[in-house]
Amino acid sequence: MPQDAAYRNYTEQLINERLNHVQTEPDVEKLEKKINCGQIEEVIFQAECELGLSRKMSEWKPWEPLVDEPPPNQWKWPI
Numbered sequence: 001m002p003q004d005a006a007y008r009n010y011t012e013q014l015i016n017e018r019l020n021h022v023q024t025e026p027d028v029e030k031l032e033k034k035i036n037c038g039q040i041e042e043v044i045f046q047a048e049c050e051l052g053l054s055r056k057m058s059e060w061k062p063w064e065p066l067v068d069e070p071p072p073n074q075w076k077w078p079i
Contacts, residue, residue, distance in 0.1 A: 006063075007063075015050070
């Protein structure tokens with residue numbers, strides 16, 4: 001995945017923030033409050049899902065140019 005891919009940048013930032021909390025806070029209850037995304041089990045599940053998504057994103061390569069031109073008004077809403 002390219003260094004400048006938006007998904008990579010945002011995901012790395014989030015993961016590094018959470019990793020920093022995990023490395024500095026031994027108390028699970030305090031860690032849950034610092035991360036603020038539910039119980040630690042839910043945070044672990046989110047991380048596993050994010051890992052799966054990052055693998056799919058590497059396969060899909062959304063940072064590459066479109067194969068075909070998009071249809072007119074594809075990005076316009078409401079039509």
